[in-house]
Amino acid sequence: MKPNPPPGACEICPAHHSANLKRLGVNMDRYHFVVALAGNPNTGKSTLFNSLTGLRQHTGNWPGKTVTRAEGGFAYQGSNYKLVDLPGTYSLLSTSTDEEIARDFILFGQPDVTVIVVDATRLERNLNLVCQVLEITGRAVVCLNLMDEAERHRLTVDERSLARELGVPVVPAAARQGRGVPMLIDMIHQVATGGFVCKPHRIQSEPPALKRAVSLLVEKLGAAFPDLPNARWVALRLLEGDARIEEAVRSGELAGLVRAPQGAATAAPAEGAG
Amino acid sequence: MNELTGPLLAVLAALAIYFLFRPGRGWLERWRRRLRLSDRVLSEDALKHLYHCEYEQRVATVQSLSGALGTPVEKVAGLVQRIEAGELATSEGASLRLTPKGREYALRIIRAHRLWERYLSEETGLKEPDWHKRAEQQEHRLTSSEADALAARMGNPPFDPHGDPIPTQRGQLPPRRGQPLTSLAVGERARIAHLEDEPEAVYAQLVAEGLHPLMAVQLTHVSAERICFRAEGEEHVLAPIVAANVAVVPLPREQPVEESLETLAVLEPGQEATVVGLSPNCRGLERRRLMDLGLLPGTVVAAEMRSPVGDPTAFRIRGALIALRGEQAANIRIGSRRQVA
Amino acid sequence: MSPANSREEVLEAAANLRWEVGPDLHDSLMEALYTDAARISDRVLSRDDARPAFDLDRTIDRLVTSRWLGFPIMMLLMAVVLWVTITGANVPSSLLSSLFLETLHPALKQAAAAAGLAWWLDGLLIDGMFLAVAWVVSVMLPPMAIFFPLFTLLEDFGYLPRVAFNLDRWFKMAGAHGKQALTMAMGYGCNAAGVVATRVIDSPRERLIATLTNNFSLCNGRWPTQILIATIFIGSLAPPALAGLVSAGSVMAVVLLGVGGTFLVSWGLSRTLLKGEASAFSLELPPYRPPRILQTIYTSLIDRTLIVLWRAVVFSVPAGAAIWLVSNTHVGGASLAEHLIQGMNPFGLLIGLNGVILLAYIIAIPANEIVIPTVLMLTVVSAGLPGVGEGAGVMFELDSASATLGVLEADGWTLLTGINLMLFSLLHNPCSTTLYTIWKETGSVKWTAASALLPVAMGFVVCFCVAQAFRWLGG
Numbered sequence A: 001m002k003p004n005p006p007p008g009a010c011e012i013c014p015a016h017h018s019a020n021l022k023r024l025g026v027n028m029d030r031y032h033f034v035v036a037l038a039g040n041p042n043t044g045k046s047t048l049f050n051s052l053t054g055l056r057q058h059t060g061n062w063p064g065k066t067v068t069r070a071e072g073g074f075a076y077q078g079s080n081y082k083l084v085d086l087p088g089t090y091s092l093l094s095t096s097t098d099e100e101i102a103r104d105f106i107l108f109g110q111p112d113v114t115v116i117v118v119d120a121t122r123l124e125r126n127l128n129l130v131c132q133v134l135e136i137t138g139r140a141v142v143c144l145n146l147m148d149e150a151e152r153h154r155l156t157v158d159e160r161s162l163a164r165e166l167g168v169p170v171v172p173a174a175a176r177q178g179r180g181v182p183m184l185i186d187m188i189h190q191v192a193t194g195g196f197v198c199k200p201h202r203i204q205s206e207p208p209a210l211k212r213a214v215s216l217l218v219e220k221l222g223a224a225f226p227d228l229p230n231a232r233w234v235a236l237r238l239l240e241g242d243a244r245i246e247e248a249v250r251s252g253e254l255a256g257l258v259r260a261p262q263g264a265a266t267a268a269p270a271e272g273a274g
Numbered sequence B: 001m002n003e004l005t006g007p008l009l010a011v012l013a014a015l016a017i018y019f020l021f022r023p024g025r026g027w028l029e030r031w032r033r034r035l036r037l038s039d040r041v042l043s044e045d046a047l048k049h050l051y052h053c054e055y056e057q058r059v060a061t062v063q064s065l066s067g068a069l070g071t072p073v074e075k076v077a078g079l080v081q082r083i084e085a086g087e088l089a090t091s092e093g094a095s096l097r098l099t100p101k102g103r104e105y106a107l108r109i110i111r112a113h114r115l116w117e118r119y120l121s122e123e124t125g126l127k128e129p130d131w132h133k134r135a136e137q138q139e140h141r142l143t144s145s146e147a148d149a150l151a152a153r154m155g156n157p158p159f160d161p162h163g164d165p166i167p168t169q170r171g172q173l174p175p176r177r178g179q180p181l182t183s184l185a186v187g188e189r190a191r192i193a194h195l196e197d198e199p200e201a202v203y204a205q206l207v208a209e210g211l212h213p214l215m216a217v218q219l220t221h222v223s224a225e226r227i228c229f230r231a232e233g234e235e236h237v238l239a240p241i242v243a244a245n246v247a248v249v250p251l252p253r254e255q256p257v258e259e260s261l262e263t264l265a266v267l268e269p270g271q272e273a274t275v276v277g278l279s280p281n282c283r284g285l286e287r288r289r290l291m292d293l294g295l296l297p298g299t300v301v302a303a304e305m306r307s308p309v310g311d312p313t314a315f316r317i318r319g320a321l322i323a324l325r326g327e328q329a330a331n332i333r334i335g336s337r338r339q340v341a
Numbered sequence C: 001m002s003p004a005n006s007r008e009e010v011l012e013a014a015a016n017l018r019w020e021v022g023p024d025l026h027d028s029l030m031e032a033l034y035t036d037a038a039r040i041s042d043r044v045l046s047r048d049d050a051r052p053a054f055d056l057d058r059t060i061d062r063l064v065t066s067r068w069l070g071f072p073i074m075m076l077l078m079a080v081v082l083w084v085t086i087t088g089a090n091v092p093s094s095l096l097s098s099l100f101l102e103t104l105h106p107a108l109k110q111a112a113a114a115a116g117l118a119w120w121l122d123g124l125l126i127d128g129m130f131l132a133v134a135w136v137v138s139v140m141l142p143p144m145a146i147f148f149p150l151f152t153l154l155e156d157f158g159y160l161p162r163v164a165f166n167l168d169r170w171f172k173m174a175g176a177h178g179k180q181a182l183t184m185a186m187g188y189g190c191n192a193a194g195v196v197a198t199r200v201i202d203s204p205r206e207r208l209i210a211t212l213t214n215n216f217s218l219c220n221g222r223w224p225t226q227i228l229i230a231t232i233f234i235g236s237l238a239p240p241a242l243a244g245l246v247s248a249g250s251v252m253a254v255v256l257l258g259v260g261g262t263f264l265v266s267w268g269l270s271r272t273l274l275k276g277e278a279s280a281f282s283l284e285l286p287p288y289r290p291p292r293i294l295q296t297i298y299t300s301l302i303d304r305t306l307i308v309l310w311r312a313v314v315f316s317v318p319a320g321a322a323i324w325l326v327s328n329t330h331v332g333g334a335s336l337a338e339h340l341i342q343g344m345n346p347f348g349l350l351i352g353l354n355g356v357i358l359l360a361y362i363i364a365i366p367a368n369e370i371v372i373p374t375v376l377m378l379t380v381v382s383a384g385l386p387g388v389g390e391g392a393g394v395m396f397e398l399d400s401a402s403a404t405l406g407v408l409e410a411d412g413w414t415l416l417t418g419i420n421l422m423l424f425s426l427l428h429n430p431c432s433t434t435l436y437t438i439w440k441e442t443g444s445v446k447w448t449a450a451s452a453l454l455p456v457a458m459g460f461v462v463c464f465c466v467a468q469a470f471r472w473l474g475g
């Protein structure tokens, strides 16, 4: 099978589309898609959020600045997008409040697209979070931010191979200069509308004992929740004793997370806040 | 100042009365409750002892009970009578056995104890020596619904910080894991699953050796008098009778042997090394944080600079510059050091 | 099989498997994740090592954390920030206060008289509420509007984490986090902002320590009190040539006392009340990034200055009303203020203060800025000085230090009162804006109460001891 078309390719640079982008600030009551911004602390999520929405969230060169969840919106090609700036976290597996907020939003909030903002100069550490998010949701776009910094440190990232490895679009960007933002918007649009079908990377290196336990549980989960897109991740959480996930299994809430295949979601306007 | 003395005394007296007789939490009330509690505490501790004996397939007697509780035999006899009257245990000749009701009771106490230790180790800043002491008291205070709530909040942890399983809400425990250290052959590698905490003298010796659950060990020498093994780069020698109190789970052979004694704390700016492991002393929030940052076995870490006052030190970890304090760095074992090119 | 059954079965299976996978599940999962991450990053990342370039980040880091230059650079930057703030705030501060107090206030009074407003309504609204707000805004706004953007620029550049790195060892000894140095520094601007800034400390215990001790940083509402009292009571003891130096020195002594208090209380808290709180140190030193000046100034004005200012304004309105009311409500031939002052005077004198100061600190709790005007007004009310001030319930300040001294000495103030007022201004409960912020940030009434009671108790004890020593020495 051929891999997805490399999304890093610049022939699809939608520079001409940027005129379509209207910054809606927070004044939006109707939106078609919800987009979450996740990522490590200090990777430029808030900067990106500001440049997408025209708002002015506090940004600062400190890990741990964004503490409350900020929301805003933008419109592109006739669809309204609601954007949620999640607190920056290194992981989604520990149990701090920040991680819970981010995790719950990505899992239960069911954003149509999750943009994972990645610091290109600390790729390895950021990929740890990317892998975790991709276990939860395949509807993701990786924004390879701080490319200007990476260039200054003479680092080159082969974004096409990265996209191939991760199975989701990768967009290089420098949010502060606005570089790559139009293309990111276009990719968000494509993933949201099903123009791009993701095949998210799954964790491969677990030790055999863990693998065995996970596949046993996935089987059982399959019986209780057919078509659950992230059964493996749910199984891992159950093995770690995540009370919130156990509750979602017990109450059957998890069944609500089984969604129509990507792209089938037609752009029907939803009312009110999510 | 004389006109102040009167009112001052009145206020003091009022305060004293308040603290003595405060409903529910007054000192008087607490003291009375403690008296009542001590009887219950003793019988609950006795049930725990009976359960441990059963789990380890030893025979419990009035003598062993008296030893475990540190109470004279005469007093224990009365205690045993009370327990039997409550249909929590029965005696057959010299040996004491739990009834199903007694077993359930004992498991509830053990659950509360291990949960509390787990809670203290993971979610508070208290250090290892405090856990057991505090859990010994808390186990008698936690009601089972409180214990359940605590467990749910912590994600129903299956193990306590010593590697012992925590009974489930329904009182289930897995079969004992591991085999005695004495059963390994020379060269074989294993992970410590459990340290037997009775008899106390033997347990103290194991702790003094610095052994703890999850530690990887490799046998280097076995004879009738002693058993030698390496663990975390250190050589340990135990008498077989002591080593028999260490339960281990064998590890696959191909895993590399952790040979190093050094920790990140000795890394000088300009040097780098590969992480071999995180000490089990680093736990809870701190352990998760360090692992989130990418400090894991196999990670290459370079020391970059030291604070002008000598501590902390900033390390390059997977591209990011992270400052760690000396005592944190001392919990991270590394392989051989080398100069950064 | 019913769905509920199959769901329970999942949970049951998970519970059993958890015994099997053992206690190091989290470790192995993290290892698996990082193994994948490292593999992918190896494949896609390449570094051009051809020419070993000059590494700017590393050079700056070597410099700002060096043995010899680290601390001088830090102090230089702090001094520059403070100097720019103090000198820069003078002009706008006096402009604002002349606008509010000399132009707007009389104009409002005239308008009220023309409209035939009842005297008490006019007093309550204009002399009480308006004046309190005016005072708070004109004293608070200019320094904050300068200090916070400067601070934010340093933050955006990436320098602040290096300060935490340099100072961490000392904070560690007190059981605190190096980042507390920055929340303290922020506290010199405003304690409420300092408390908000504790968010960057991600370890629960250390964050609580930083929150509870932020009040020991003398905020900009308290600087004027310190400087005024130091000038009229302490500076005047020295020969005129040295007066400025001596009074500045005594203010510095109070600041240092605050620093000492921070460390002492942090140390105590970490070993008593907060012993059981979880703690995990981590300090990431982010790469240097050129700050974006305009954006930074804009967001720091919006995020820090205006929010804090707004809270202070909201709280000072009722305070203004209270101040006016206590001095204009008469019971049994004397105003409420006089009764209260009389009542608290014995205790006040015992600890080397007086009833006026205690009452001023109670009713001026929303903002330290209005303590001195309130003290002056209450002094005139209680001592019945004719011809001074603007009338009962109207806060004022005098143009010259000697006039102020005259008023205060007429009410029996001594050197001891001055010294203890300086101490008490450092060691008393945080203003209500800060308390509200602490409550919002910690979500706990207990910690909010602790942060209020601890410093007042310390203030009483310290003032009492100083008073005893002073009297014993026959001062």
Ligand SMILES: Nc1nc2c(ncn2[C@@H]2O[C@H](COP(=O)(O)OP(=O)(O)O)[C@@H](O)[C@H]2O)c(=O)[nH]1
Residues within 6 Å of the ligand: A039, A040, A041, A042, A043, A044, A045, A046, A047, A048, A058, A059, A060, A061, A062, A063, A064, A065, A066, A088, A145, A146, A147, A148, A149, A173, A174, A175, A176, A177, C156, C289
């Ligand atoms: N050079 C550069 N700096 C950036 C870029 N994006 C963000 N920053 C800076 O990175 C810092 C952190 O940004 P912020 O948006 O607060 O990150 P967040 O914590 O992920 O929300 C700020 O100082 C930004 O100005 C970028 O593309 N290039």
Ligand SMILES: [Mg+2]
Residues within 6 Å of the ligand: A045, A046, A047, A058, A059, A065, A066, A088
């Ligand atoms: Mg942010």
